[in-house]
Amino acid sequence: MTDRLFAKPQLKYAGRMDRYDDSAWLIWSNKRKSWYRPDSRGYTTDIAEAGIYTKAEAAIHYDGPETPRRLRDTEPFPLSSAGRHIDLCERDVENAYAAQMAYIARLREQMAGKGMAEEKREPARSIPINLLLADVRQALFDGAKADDGAGTALRYEAGRAVGLMGRAMDSIAALADAVSALLPSNLGSLNPDDFPDDFAVPVDMTAGEIRQARAAIEKAMGGKA
Missing domain, CATH: 1.10.287 (Helix Hairpins)
Known part of the structure; x- marks a missing residue:
């Protein structure tokens, strides 16, 4: 699991509504650290459960770059940014898995040097x-x-x-x-x-x-x- 899964995508705020022509948008609540559900009925940290909004609806939640970051209660995100965000989450998980497996391999090697014997298990034989x-x-x-x-x-x-x-x-x-x-x-x-x-x-x-x-x-x- 990666913390990125429960965070908003990394996307430049200034000019966001002009740079993206997506017809589908997501809305993020900076206050609640969550996505708007469909029809603005509640919040969710699961991006898969986030509501889809039109660009016009999303634009209402864009305060403009002149608004200080601390005062931006909500942010709109084009749906295309969600795909890139998920790709980065996948990369995080793969990197974490590789690091953990490398640690396990190193741990086995170090413990073997201390005399730890590997336990051999016979594979189970059974009909599916x-x-x-x-x-x-x-x-x-x-x-x-x-x-x-x-x-x-x-x-x-x-x-x-x-x-x-x-x-x-x-x-x-x-x-x-x-x-x-x-x-x-x-x-x-x-x-x-x-x-x-x-x-x-x-x-x-x-x-x-x-x-x-x-x-x-x-x-x-x-x-x-």
Whole structure:
């Protein structure tokens, strides 16, 4: 994050309304250090939520260079200046990231010189959870299509679904382990049931929906599979 994101663009004030022909303008409040929202209804520090005004509307907020800076309550900015401002924010973030990564590399080198050994981690091997859940849904669909005389096939498909769901939950357990590794040690570790029902797994199902689906399958099978 860069402080520039929450500041106004750097743009020469004198002659601003004459130098830019933009049809869309933003209005900055120097007093509140914020942008005007649409229709002048409140303020925001997020430039993406700023209101768009015509040049005539913006000109009302231009006091002219003869007005001392301390008395300029508001400033108009052409929309084109926002693009340049965002580019500078991106540059700030890239420079900060590069500096931090260089510091981390230097820190590792210095600590290695003090005898610190690098911990080697085996990469996790698992089937992508989205593929597992796709198989679960297909298995349930195939089972639902089976007629009443095909009880064996239905049980087979339901059993396969339960197995796949268990593997999917194992993937969530691996995710919990990864999250736990980032938490302070005094917070303990997580398990899949620690995730709230609205926790979004990186597919189109939440952890709560996975648990509900698993419970429904187990109920249909008459207990734990």
